[in-house]
Amino acid sequence: MWAILWKDLLLELRTKERVSSLLVLALLIILVFVFALTPEQLHQPAFGSALLWVALVFAGMLSIQRAFILEQERNCFAGLLLCPIDPGQVFFAKFLSNVCFLAIVEAVVAPLTLALLGLPFSVSLLGLPLVLLCGIVGFSALGTLCAAIAVRTRAREIILPLMLLPLLVPLFIAAVNVTGALLAGEVWTGTWFRILIAFDVIFVVTGWLAFGFVVQE
Amino acid sequence: MKTVTTHSGLVDSFLPWLTCVAMLAALAMVFLYVPNERVQGEVQRIFYFHLPSAWMAFLGFFIVAGASAAFLWQGKRSADLLARAAAELGMVFCSLVLLTGPLWARPIWGVWWTWDPRLTMTLVLWLIYAAYVLLRVFAGDTETVARYAAVLGIVGVIDIPLIYISIRLWRGIHPKVEQMAPEMAWTLLVCTGAFVCVFTWLLRLRVRSLHLHDEIRALRQHVVAAS
Numbered sequence: 001m002w003a004i005l006w007k008d009l010l011l012e013l014r015t016k017e018r019v020s021s022l023l024v025l026a027l028l029i030i031l032v033f034v035f036a037l038t039p040e041q042l043h044q045p046a047f048g049s050a051l052l053w054v055a056l057v058f059a060g061m062l063s064i065q066r067a068f069i070l071e072q073e074r075n076c077f078a079g080l081l082l083c084p085i086d087p088g089q090v091f092f093a094k095f096l097s098n099v100c101f102l103a104i105v106e107a108v109v110a111p112l113t114l115a116l117l118g119l120p121f122s123v124s125l126l127g128l129p130l131v132l133l134c135g136i137v138g139f140s141a142l143g144t145l146c147a148a149i150a151v152r153t154r155a156r157e158i159i160l161p162l163m164l165l166p167l168l169v170p171l172f173i174a175a176v177n178v179t180g181a182l183l184a185g186e187v188w189t190g191t192w193f194r195i196l197i198a199f200d201v202i203f204v205v206t207g208w209l210a211f212g213f214v215v216q217e
Numbered sequence: 218m219k220t221v222t223t224h225s226g227l228v229d230s231f232l233p234w235l236t237c238v239a240m241l242a243a244l245a246m247v248f249l250y251v252p253n254e255r256v257q258g259e260v261q262r263i264f265y266f267h268l269p270s271a272w273m274a275f276l277g278f279f280i281v282a283g284a285s286a287a288f289l290w291q292g293k294r295s296a297d298l299l300a301r302a303a304a305e306l307g308m309v310f311c312s313l314v315l316l317t318g319p320l321w322a323r324p325i326w327g328v329w330w331t332w333d334p335r336l337t338m339t340l341v342l343w344l345i346y347a348a349y350v351l352l353r354v355f356a357g358d359t360e361t362v363a364r365y366a367a368v369l370g371i372v373g374v375i376d377i378p379l380i381y382i383s384i385r386l387w388r389g390i391h392p393k394v395e396q397m398a399p400e401m402a403w404t405l406l407v408c409t410g411a412f413v414c415v416f417t418w419l420l421r422l423r424v425r426s427l428h429l430h431d432e433i434r435a436l437r438q439h440v441v442a443a444s
Contacts, residue, residue: 142372152361153355153357153362154355154356158355159348163348167345170384174383195383202375210371210372214364
C-alpha cells in the first residue's frame, strides 16, 4: 500500500502536472463565479463557502479521474492487481494520494479565495483546515470508488460526475454549512460537522470493502 | 440450452388481469367515489397517484439494493437482471412522482417547484437512478459492469439516510397527511394496491425480457460458432 502511495506521490513530485493543473482550474472556477456574481453577493460568508466547495468538487472530480487514467492507459492496473495484496490496500493508496493532492491544492486555493473575496480573517478560521480536510476525505473516498468504476466504461468523463454528484449531496450540504458558519464566525462544530464526519467514516469503510468487487477481473 | 423457467405461470397469467381490475377500481374510486378535499378541491385527487408512485420508487430502490447485494454475494445472473429491471422501473415511478408533484403544487403552493426536503430528496433519488441506468447503458452488458452497477446500487442505498438527514435539516414545508376521511384512506389503499400490481407486473415482464435477451444472445453465439 505504501509503495503504491509512494509511487503516485513520486510521479506527481517529478511531473507536478496534476497539482498544478488542479490549482489553475480551481482558481478559474472561482474567477467564473466572481464574474457571475455582484460585488455585494461576494462579500457574504455564505457565498465564500459555496465557492470554495464548488471549486473543490469540480477540481477534485478531475483529480480523481487522473488517479486511474494513468494506470488504465498503459494497462498497469492489471499489474497492480496481480500483486498479492488486498484490493482494499490499493483503495487506501489511491484514496490517500488523492487526499494529499487535494489538500495541497486547497492549502493554496482556500486562503487565496478568502483574500480575493475580502472575507475577514478571524480566530475561527483556524478550524478551516480541519473542515476542508474532512470534506476532502469524504470526497476522495467516494470519488475513488466511483472513479474506479467510471474509468473502465465508455464515456468515463461524463459517467463519473453523473454517479458522484448525487451521492455527494449530503457531504456538500454539510460542508457548505459548516464552512459558512465558520466564515461567519459562528459555532461550527454542531450537527452539520457530525454529518460530515459520519459521511467520511461511512464511505471510507464502504469504499474499502466494495473496492474488491470493482477491481476484480 | 436452458430456457426461461416459468415456474410461476399461474402468477403470470393472473397478474395482468388483477392489475387491470385494480387499476380500474383505483380510477373509479379516485374520480367517482372519494369526496373532494375541503381546502384543496379537485386537484388534491392527484395525490392518490402521487403518493403510491413515490412508494413504488422507494420500493424499486430497495429491490435494487437487495438484488445487488445478492448478486455480489452469489453472482447469480438473475439477481443482476432483477436489479436492473427494478432500477429502470424505479426511475419510471420516480419520474411520475416528479411529474404529478408540480401539477399539484402549482395551484396549491403557487409554484411548480420548491426546494422542500421531500422534493429535493426525490430529485436526488431520480438522479441516482439516472446514473445507475446510464452506467448500464454506457458500460455495456458484461459481468464486470454488473458488479459495478451492484456496487453503485448498494452505495446509493447507504447514502439515502445521509441524504435524507442532511436535506431535512436544510429546510422543509411539505404537507403532512394529518387526518384522512375513511373514503380517502380506502381510495389511497386501493390505489397503492393497484400500483403494487402494476409495479410487480412490469417488473416481471422486464426481468423476463432481459432473460430472453440473454437467451437470444446465447443462441446467436451458438449459431455463429456452428456456421
